[in-house]
Amino acid sequence: MRQLTELRNLMTILWDTSSDVIVVSVKDDSGNIVSILSPAVFDLMDVTLPSSLQDRYAAALMIEMQLKPSDDNTNGRGTGEWGGIKSAQFVDTSEAPYSRWAAHIILEEVDPSSFVATTASSFVTAAWEKSIDANSSSSTSSTWYLKPHSFVTEKDEDRKTEIKVSNYGSGAIVGVIRDVTERFRWYEAERRAHAEVIRRQQRRPIVKNGLLAGIELCDSLRNEIEAIRQSTTVSRRAHCAVHRHSLSDHSTSSTLALESMSVRSSSSSELDSSNCIHSRINAASNRVIDLDLLLHEVLETVLHEAMARDVIHEVYEPRAERLDVLGVLSSSVSTKSGKSDRFPIRCEGEIPFLEMDSQLLKYIHRNAVSNATKYGKAGGNVETVLSFDGSKKxxxxxVINEAGENQELIRKQSKEDYNRIVFSQGSTLHGNWHKSVSAISSGDGAWIMQKCAKTMGGSCSISFDEDVTIFSFEAPVQPLLVPSEVMDPKEFEVPAKTIGIAVDDSKFNESSWAEY
Structure with missing residues (x-):
């Protein structure tokens, strides 16, 4: 008896305090279904109780519905059709929440057509649906099942629930309604994120292969133009030789002066035409070279942006490779229009070959140069200084630029404050005084750069000194060869019986390897 009393007390606590809605529903012989829903149902619906009931924490909802059995009856249950709501009331369940419905105190009547009554009826209908449609004798046993159910709250918000229903005999069920909206939202967000990853992975090779095909076409055009140029050069030389020979043949006869002048005029015209063709070939060759450089820059940008998206979503895995840091960064700086003079790169001491990700390093350097240009002197020379500490690896x-326009204003802040602003998502120091600059800058570059650095196990920082602005990047790396151990390439020999195998499906790389 004591255990039964404790169980009743526990069930009473669950009825009053659980965030899940408990439904107790009983069907009588006349076909009416009386259901009581625990107080949590009002929070689930996002409804506010009448002012007269707000002080009653045990106010529950009781609803009576009519079930019209069809002609096809199985075990007296029938397939059934819902005949509508007969009545609905707010009831006090503080004394005995699991007592028979007639024992509860009715606090206030509820309009059967109201939102509360119709929504509650949808819960009851969903809970009874499988029990009413069951045609096997197992439906009368104490089994349970899950029933998904969706509805719209009074505030027009979509809610998804799961109703766990247990059958008790042929005329009673107990259901627990749980709000799983957040779970569905997380699932949907995860599904969309996964679909986005798949979409990026599918699109990336298409863009990359398209650019590589364009680069291959540029190489083919350049080779064809070079062949035409060589052919034109040979033709010009032959024409000049014929022209000199014709002049020497006609110079001995004064009577053929008119013919000599005619030959000279014709030869000069053909020579001018040949020079014009040669200049056009040179112009076309330069355009192809410019297009090739542009395609390489676009390809590098596409690879950088794809890598940055993976870094942001924390799915990028660094690809360590043997790296000449100075050579990689120097090649990433464009030599057009004298940019290499404005963005010099130098080393302090010798730097061995390092094992690190070249894409991450180039992305960090590019953003460091961009931010040094933005926060430093406009149009100033931006110098990159590299160093390697062998003892600490x-x-x-x-990346150093001269002091910018607002250097003094920035220096009034602490180093921690302006570093936090610069390397935060969607923020920029310029936003404090130049609205136009913040309008054209997302403020995400330094934030992504910091995430790239953390992917490598390093960090980025910025300092505004009196005369210079310095972006710094530090990362632990593994050297492959220290400078004293670097072998002379002329003395290196491939060990005997060494076999090299290369597999590549890129047409661009295949054409490159074909030259060797």
Whole structure:
């Protein structure tokens, strides 16, 4: 008896305090279904109780519905059709929440056509649906099942629930309604994120292969133009030789002066035409070279942006490779229009070959140069200084520009404050005084750069000194060869019986390897 009393007390606590809605529903012989829903149902519906009931924490909802059995009856249950709501009331369940419905105190009547009554009836209908449609004798046993159910709250918000229903005999069920909206939202967000990853992975090779095909076409055009240029050069030389020979043949006869002048005029015209063709070939060759450089820059940008998206979503895995840091960064700086003079790169001491990700390093350097240009002197020379500490195995890169326009204003803040602003998502120091600059800058570049650095196990920082602005990057790296151990390439020999195998499906790389 004591255990039964404790169980009743526990069930009473669950009825009053659980965030899940408990439904107790009983069907009588006349076909009416009386259901009581626990107080949590009002929070689930996002409804507010009448002012007269707000002080009653045990106010529950009781609803009576009519079930019209069809002609096809199985075990007296029938397939059934819902005949509508007969009545609905707010009831007090503080004394005995699991007592028979007639024992509860009715607090207030509820309009059967109201939102509360119709929504509650949808819960009851969903809970009874499988029990009413069951045609096997197992439906009368104490089994349970899950029933998904969706509805719209009074505030027009979509809600998804799961109703766990247990059958008790042929005329009673107990259901637990749980709000799983957040779970569905997380699932949907995860599904969309996964679909986005798949979409990026499918699109990336298409863009990359398209650019590589364009680069291959540029190489083919350049080779064809070079062949035409060589052919034109040979033709010009032959024509000049014929022209000189014709002049020497006609110079001995004064009577053929008119013919000599005619030959000279014709030869000069053909020579001018040949020079014009040659200049056009040179112009076309330069355009092809410019297009080739542009395609390479676009390809590098596409690869950088694809990598940045993976870094942001924390799915990028660094690809370590043997790297000449100075050579990689120097090749990434365009030599057009004298940009290499404005963005010089130098090393302090010798830097061995390092094992690190070249894409991450180039992305960090590109953004460091961009931010040094933005926060430093406009149009100033931006110098990159590289150093390697062999004892700590630490690579340091500093991108230095002269002091910017608002250097003094920035220096009034602490170093921690302006570093936090610069490397935060969607923020920029310029936004504090130049609205136009913040309008054209997303403020995400330094934030992504910091995430790239953390992917490599390093960090980025910025300092505004009196005369210079310095972006710094540090990361632990593994050297492959220290400078004293670097072998002379002329003395290196491939060991005997060494077999090299290369597999590549890129047409661009196949054409490159075909030259060797």
């Amino acid at each position: 630490l690579l340091t890169m500093k």
